Amino acid sequence: MKFSEVDESSWGELQPYFDTCLIPYTGLTGNESPVEATAALERLRDFMDLVEIPFKGRMITYPAFQYGLQREMSLLNEVCRNVKQAGFKHVVIMSADCSLPASDLPEADLILARPAIEAESGKELAGIVQGEIHKLWNSGTEMQL
Structure with missing residues (x-):
């Protein structure tokens, strides 16, 4: 569910069910053409x-x-810390193009970086990603893939 789909009147009753915040990371540099940014x-x-x-x-x-x-x-790490203080138990960062070091993001509970996943495994991407989410929820420990 996107943050913009939640309205103020329903958040109070929905909040207990949403324990995980997903933060997408694009990693644009500003050097991209409009076509490259879109891609x-x-x-x-x-x-x-x-x-x-x-x-x-x-x-x-x-x-x-x-x-x-x-x-x-540091700003991304601070946002992870802040959303936890706002009530989320877990914070997951996802990037399709960038590898993000866990050492720079200690407040993130899980970092899913497509380049790292594809470099380490020949398995189906969806299964790996969903498996990592399940591991996070079942163990409560910090992980990176």
Whole structure:
């Protein structure tokens, strides 16, 4: 479920069911042409579909970090901390194009970076991603893939 689909009157009763916040990370640099930026956003959308669709009743997708240059992760880490303080138990960051170091994002409970997943496994992407979400929910520990 997208953050914009939640209205103020229903959030109080829905909140107990949504314990996981998904933060998309595009990693644009500003050097992309409009066509390249569109392609990056489409890749991220398709990657996020692997969790947004099957876990719609438990996960809320927050606005994406579009620009980041993959250098300074402190703002993204702070947002992870803040959404936990706002009531989310878990924070998942997803990126279709960027590998994000867990050491720079200690407040994230799970980082799903498509390049890292594809480099490590020849298995079906959807199964791996959904399996990692289930592991997070079942163990409550921090993970990165």
